[in-house]
Amino acid sequence: MPWDLPIPPWFPIYLSLKVAGLATLIALVTGLAVARLQMRRKSLYSKVLDALCTLPMILPPTVLGYYLILIVGKRGILGDWLAAMGIELIFSWEGAVVAATVVVFPLIYKSARAALESVDPRYEDAARTLGASEAKIFFLVTLPLAWRGILAGSMLAFARGMGEFGATLMIAGNIPGRTQTLALAIYDAFQAGDDPKALSLVLLTSFICLSILVAADSFLSARIGRGSRTRLGSGKGNRPAAAGSEVSS
Amino acid sequence: MISLHVQKKLQGPRGTFFLKADVESSVSHMVFFGASGSGKTLTLQMIAGLITPDEGYISVDGDVLYDSKKRINRPARTRHVGYLLQDYALFPHLSALDNVGFSLSGTFGRLDRDAKRRAHELLERFEVDALWNHLPAEMSGGQRQRVALARALAAEPRILLLDEPFSALDPLLRVRMRGEIRSLLSDWQIPVTIITHDPDDVEAFADLLVFFSEGHICRCEDWTPNRGKGERSREALLNLVQDIDREQKTA
Structure with a gap:
């Protein structure tokens, strides 16, 4: 973006949507893969991995930002390699995507794992005796029966990504027109005493996040309504609300 | 021809359950009969490859599906064993x-x-x-x-395993489906193993009756003389159950 032009007022919104969207997409693919690997595992190794994957939800975003700088910063572990590849993460919007991905990953991983594990294992057993490979079972049986919970988790992750502040600030900085997302723009406007701008951005952010939460909730309750109709008669196995309660707690 | 010799120890909520099942069958309809919790379903799942025995040997028509000595354990998907779960487990979507x-x-x-x-x-x-x-x-x-x-x-599949196929149906439908399934299966010419605790299923299907009790097979009876004989089959089954009860009390 040329520096002599004024920054359009919608830029922070556009950037926030782009960063949150990309971060959600990356976290969805990786989170789903890890959730599938971890599914119904109870070993010590798997418990440690589970805790590691959940950690970004608990740690202050500044701690995550610091870790990320240690890893992808110019003098970080991967710094030389990233420079050789021509990838610049510090003070760039791509860096904001990396920060947001790490922050939203646990939300997707947790809800995806709960959703996958809530599928009655007898469907998977039936598929095995029908000669299906584990990949076929995942794509044709487990995933279609779990997708509502996974989608609801992804929407929460997107909403959380929209509001990401700490880790983004440490990696991507707060450069208007380049890395200034909604959350950062609000802080900036407040610091500069521009209350009308701060308030309008605050209301806008609230509205976007509220709509996402309402949409996520209606997906989950639709799952319960449908679920009771399609469940096996035995009454064991499926816990329809598990995905939602897991992430909202 | 099914050859089955398996053992399995399971840690359950009510303590340790020990299963030991040995049976050789070359009949077309084998029936596993016994109270619930006597190990019938577990045995079926081991044939299907959904549960791995601790040790033993399973083969169908001479094809080895599991052999702990030779470290053979074919995955369920390559066993060609058809398995009808109790509530059918049709994919709901x-x-x-x-x-x-x-x-x-x-x-x-x-x-x-x-x-x-x-x-x-x-x-x-x-x-x-x-x-x-x-x-x-x-x-x-x-x-x-x-x-x-x-x-x-x-x-x-080379063999078909049915786990209480009629228990999910209401009683009138059960009688009708029993007859229909029997005639449909006779078109297919593959050996069938049926789990049940319904004497009517024994009467309608059993060539060989395998009686399970507390994780063991305590009787293997040739049931062809009684099959389809109504009252006679039920009486023979009752005598068998009383026999086994008496044995267990004296032991």
């Missing part, structure tokens, strides 16, 4: 056609024209072709059972 076509489709579920025709043929054989685009939730218990049988047979 797939239509009757896609359920039956499941074993014929690729990794992403595409059915080619031959597979589709084959699935329709099977649905026709089981007289549920009119329901081809219905979801399992939209079918009655008897229809679900036919679709589940068609699905199991679509995979061309």
Whole structure:
């Protein structure tokens, strides 16, 4: 973006949507893969991995930002390699995507794992005796029966990504027109005493996040309504609300 | 020809359960009979490859599915053992056609024209072709059972295992389906093993009666003289149960 032009007022919104969207997409693919690997595992190794994957939800975003700088910063572990590849993460919007991905990953991983594990294992057993490979079972049986919970988790992750502040600030900085997302723009406007701008951005952010939460909730309750109709008669196995309660707690 | 010699120790909520099952069968209909919790389903799951025994040997028609000494344990998907679960476990998100076509489709579920025709043929054989685009939730218990049988047979199994196939049906339908399933299965010429604790199933199906009690097979009886003989079969079964009870009390 040329520096002599004024920054359009919608830029922070556009950037926030782009960063949150990309971060959600990356976290969805990786989170789903890890959730599938971890599914119904109870070993010590798997418990440690589970805790590691959940950690970004608990740690202050500044701690995550610091870790990320240690890893992808110019003098970080991967710094030389990233420079050789021509990838610049510090003070760039791509860096904001990396920060947001790490922050939203646990939300997707947790809800995806709960959703996958809530599928009655007898469907998977039936598929095995029908000669299906584990990949076929995942794509044709487990995933279609779990997708509502996974989608609801992804929407929460997107909403959380929209509001990401700490880790983004440490990696991507707060450069208007380049890395200034909604959350950062609000802080900036407040610091500069521009209350009308701060308030309008605050209301806008609230509205976007509220709509996402309402949409996520209606997906989950639709799952319960449908679920009771399609469940096996035995009454064991499926816990329809598990995905939602897991992430909202 | 089924040859089964397995042992398995399980840690359950009510302590340790020990299963030991040895049976050789070359009959077309074998019935596993016994109280619930006596190890019938567990044995079936070991044949299907869904549970691994601690040690033992399983073969079907001379083809070794499991041998702990030779470290053979074929995965369920290559065993060609058809297994009908107790509530049928039809995939709730797939239509009757896609359920039956499941074993014929690729990794992403595409059915080619031959597979589709084959699935329709099977649905026709089981007289549920009119329901081809219905979801399992939209079918009655008897229809679900036919679709589940068609699905199991679509995979061309060498043997078929039925876990309490009629217990999910209401009593009148049970009598009708028992007769229909028996005549349908006789078209297929594959050995069938049925789990039940219903004396009427024993009377209708058993060539060989395998009696389970507390994780052990305590009797293997040739039931052909009693099969289809109504009262005679029920009486013989009652005598057998009393016999076993007496033995267990004295032991």
